[in-house]
Amino acid sequence: MPNPKMSDYDETTSFLGNYGSFQILIIVLLGLSGLPCGYMGVIVVFVSDTPEHHCKVWSNSTIDGAHVEPPFHERSSWIGPDSCSRYKVRANWTGPVELGNDTEECVDGWVYSTERYTATIVSEWELVCDNAWKVPFSTSLYFVGGLFGSFISGHFSDRFGRKPVFFFTLVFIPVTALIQATSVSWVMFCIFNCLKGVVTISNYLTSLVLGAEMLSESARVSYTFLGHSLGFGLGYALLPLFAYFIRGWRMLLVASAIPGLLIVPTWWLIPESPRWLLQKGRVEEAELVIRNAAKMNRVPVPEVLFKAGECSELQPQDEAQQTFTYMDLIRTRNMRNITILGVFIWMSVAMVFYGLALNTSNLNGNIYVNCFISAAIDIGMYLATWLLVNRAPRPIFLFSSMMFCGIMLLIIKLVPEDMHLMFQVLGLLGRMGVSAAYSFMFMFFTELIPTVVRNMGLGVNSTGARIGNIISPYVIYLGVYSKILPYLIFGTFSIMAAVFSILLPNTRNSKLPDLISQTQPIRSCHCCCPKETATAQEHTTEGCKKMDKSATC
Structure with missing residues (x-):
């Protein structure tokens, strides 16, 4: 009789069912862990927003002989032609202050409007005018951290286990946010923003793999969208609510740490991935997890799950006891093709997804309402994707969503720049397409990459996504020169990602691959x-x- 392989795992554990108490518990708890991940990447929309500002002027200033203190908007109009310069004061020792036509830099600093915020990092460290570049730079550093986190967490998770990496990063998300809230300088803020990116992205990827490997195909689809992605979307929706009531950036960061701290005790409820334990030869621990799950689901357990003599054959001889490295992602043709296509697709989708989210502060209207609408669209698309995902081949679904996004964004080129409402409508329609693709690609590539290198493979793909994230703030910054240009760039990358996604193999109704030799060809x-x-x-x-x-x- 042939030796069983890890591909038989689904059949061996089929007695657990799809939606017992154990599966629902995993979906809910790991879904809740996505709350901090949902807002940490875009909290800069409020923390780093640039309030209206103008140059500081001389004290006790008077115009036409009378002391004046007009509203902020009116005052800024006579202080200088723009927010980075002011009119020079004419020397007049006997009469009121007079303003000349010549201008000078804001040598005394700036005054910031407190209508929307009590303080942001921009107003605290004066990141305007010549220092305005520091704002997108500090945002990009979060994604630079995510780039490193994606790369190293995959290796650690495949080597030391999903659960230790998941909870280690879960603890350090709120810790870095709390320390960042005490920043005494912009440099300190940037350092901890980078560290926060490392642990947040690592946690999000590891939670995806941990849940996917414990669930059957049907439950895995539900977890990806109703747990993993929906938790992310709900976290994003909480952000404008927090920011509306907490107008100072330091206290907003403190509040952002609370959900993560509340989830830490789930250590005693979430087990290690049985698939990973089997791949490492830790059969007794894997059996214990499965038996505990069966007890929770109240279903009988076979007396023997994995025979000792068979467990050494869970992998083919050429892959037995092998230590896998990142080189295994490109060693075979099939795996190499999946990796290369994955990196580009993830880079493009993530750049557009976060680019449109970070662009919220540049849209007309109330920033809090715009952010909440964007989050609501994400949540709606996660639910719609869950309903539609099994009705079409995987590559076709990814192609359709990104093509729709690209077309909506490119159509903006045809809209006159003064039609602000049409800009917002087309931008939100594009957001719908990329939101569906963003949540979908996590599940799709989890099904494409085998267990032995799954976390490393997703880590490399996520590294590509972080490159897209790093680029996105600077693409938005191009809007200073042309309001349409960012949308054209995002639309072009969306269509390119759609074209490449059609090459990927269809994994619908397929078993989760465990070995590199089981990787499907493009x-x-x-x-x-x-x-x-x-x-x-x-x-x-x-x-x-x-x-x-x-x-x-």
């Missing part, structure tokens, strides 16, 4: 098979897998 594989060997059987998925092993296809 669609172009059917074209690269030599005519003399490309029989009808070889054009099937199974045929191309066999040919991949012999390096023919």
Whole structure:
């Protein structure tokens, strides 16, 4: 009798069912862990927003012989032609202060409007005019941290376990936010913004893998959208509510730490991934997790789950006891193709997703309402994606959502710049498409990448996403020169991602792969098979897998 492989895991644990108490508990708890991840990346919309400002002027100033203190908006009009310069004062020792036509820099600093915020990092450290570049730079540093976090967390998670990495990063998300709230300088703020990016992105990716590996295919789809993504969306929706009532950036960061701290005690409820334990040969621990799950679901357990003699054969001989590295992501043709396509698609989707989110403060209207509407759209699209995801092949769904986003954003080119409402409507429609794609790609690539390198593979893809995130604040900054240009860039990348996504294999109704040899070929594989060997059987998925092993296809 052939030795069972890890691909039999789903069959072995099928007695647990799909939606018992254990599965629901995992979906809910890991979904709640997504709350901090949902707002940490975009909290800069409020923390780093630039209030209206103008140059400071001389004290006890008078115009036409009378002391004046007009409203902020009126006062700024006679102080200088713009927010970065002021009119020079004419020397007049006997009469009232007189203003000349010449201008000078704001040598005495700036005055900031307190109509919307009591303070932001911009008003506290005067990050305006010549120092305005520091605002997008500090935002990008969060994603630079995410880039490193994506890369290293995958290795640690595949080597030391999903659960330790998940909870380590879960603890340090609120810790870094609390320390960041005490920043005494812009440099200190940037350092902890980078560290916050490291742990937040690491936590989000690890929670995805941890949940996906414990659930069956049906429950895994529900977890991805109703747990993982919905928790992220609810966290994003909480942000404008927090920011509306907490107008100072320091206290807003303190409030952002609270949800993460409340989730830490779930350590005693969330187990390690049984798939990972089996892959590491820790069979007794994997069985214990499964038996506890069966007890919670109140279903009988087979007397023997994994026979001791068979467990050493959970992997083929050439992969047994092997330590996998990032090189395994490009060692075989199939795995290499998935990795390269994944990095570009994730970079494009993440750049557009976060770019449109960070652009909230530049839209007309109330910033809090705009942010909440953006979050509501995300939540609606996560639910819609959950309902539609199994009704179409995976590549077609990703293609359609990104193509829709790209078309909506490129149409903005045809809209006159004074039609602000149309800008917002098309931007929000584009947001709908990219929100669906953003939540979907996590589930899709979890199904494409095998267990032995899953966290590393998702980490590399997420590294590509962080590159897109790092670029996005600067793309938005281009809006200073042309309001339409950011939308054109985001639309172009959306369409490119849609075209590349159609090459990916369809994983709908497929088992979660565990071994690199089980990686599916991309669609172009059917074209690269030599005519003399490309029989009808070889054009099937199974045929191309066999040919991949012999390096023919």
